[in-house]
Amino acid sequence: MAETAQQRIRAVAGQLTRAERQLADAILENYPMSGLGSITRLGEKAGVSSPTVARMVQKLGFSGFAEFQAALRDELEAQISNPIAKHESWSQAAPQGHILNRFTDAVIANIRHTLANADPAEFDAVIALLSDTRRRVFIAGGRITHALAEYMHLHLQVIRPDVRLVRTTANAWPHDLLDLEDGDLVVLYDVRRYENTTLKLAEIAAARGAKCVLFTDQWQSPISRYAEVSFNCRIEAPSAWDSMTAMLLLSETLIAAVQEMEWERTRERMKSLEEMFDATRIFRKFV
Incomplete structure (x- = not known):
């Protein structure tokens, strides 16, 4: 593209x-x-x-x-463009190959394009921000991208303390920002058709002096004007819905990097979590 x-x-x-x-x-x-x-x-x-x-x-x-x-x-x-328009645009010129191959080719192209435009220095800077426990981390997404926000939150809260998931509903997330302070970090996910509530959240965070990291698409969310770093991920796919694979790849890589940077602390938190899992018998044991 x-x-x-x-x-x-x-x-x-x-x-x-x-x-x-x-x-x-x-x-x-x-x-x-x-x-x-x-x-x-x-x-x-x-x-x-x-x-x-x-x-x-x-x-x-x-x-x-x-x-x-x-x-x-x-x-x-x-x-x-909405999902129906995207599907109709794609289907008019749909290739003859199997959907498994066509979709995989599109996703691989998305990953290559995303990585080609990613700045390693900016990526390392975000790793440092996420690893800094003096900063609280607030994570939010939109109607679709809230799943990525929840995924990032689930892993980061195991790795380090003071990680919070901001709820997606407009009547709830202002409560989640009550404790947001100067120097805290806000991680946002926002892709086309860019949501007004997520933009407002970014505006409030910037006004309070928080730093913002944005995961967005190749066209770039208007939130970028408030972001310290914006990861522009290619999301197009032969589907009525966009593909979040490239965005998930960057998210998982950040999680792995932050885990390795503070492994001793992470290991202790993981041990405590596993003890709670054992006490509550959440997972099945075979021995």
Whole structure:
């Protein structure tokens, strides 16, 4: 899949002039809607000339402003498409191979694309944040991604103390943020069609001075403006639903890394947990 316009802007950020950086900031502020007006309007919003806008989009690899806007419209359509629309779009050109092979090929491509765009230094920085027990960790997801949030929470609370799962319902999660303080860490999962309640949660966390780590899709949730680190995971698949496999891979890798970083502490917590399991006879024993 071709890079999004947003990804292209970030890739050339170090090569931009001062005026072009102003323009890039204006585009990213309300992306992709910010780029769908006229070239004159975009230039005025950024405080640059129309020729600067034209040169910028060519620097991004587009033949002109019209092609740039067409790419933005395609991204917007992809972001807001519902499961029925996604299935119909896929089924019109469905290949003849078995679904096992087609789906697996798509997931492998998603993983490769996601890892190619992951910054190892940022990944290591998140490992350090998650390992720092001076910070409490709050984890939240949306209607679909709450399953990933619960998975991350289940493992991290075994590895370290002070890990909390933020409930997904809007009338409940404000209670979960009552104890959120400056320096705490909030881990959020948000994919297309980006949920307003999760965005509001991120806004509140940022206002309280918490650091945010975001797991999102290739188009990037608006939560990214509040995030210290955003992991952009490719999620497309031959299905009415998106694939969370690449996002799960990054989550599981973080869990493994944090576990290894503090293994002595983790081992003691695991021993205590196993003793409770034995006392409550949750798991069947064969000896």
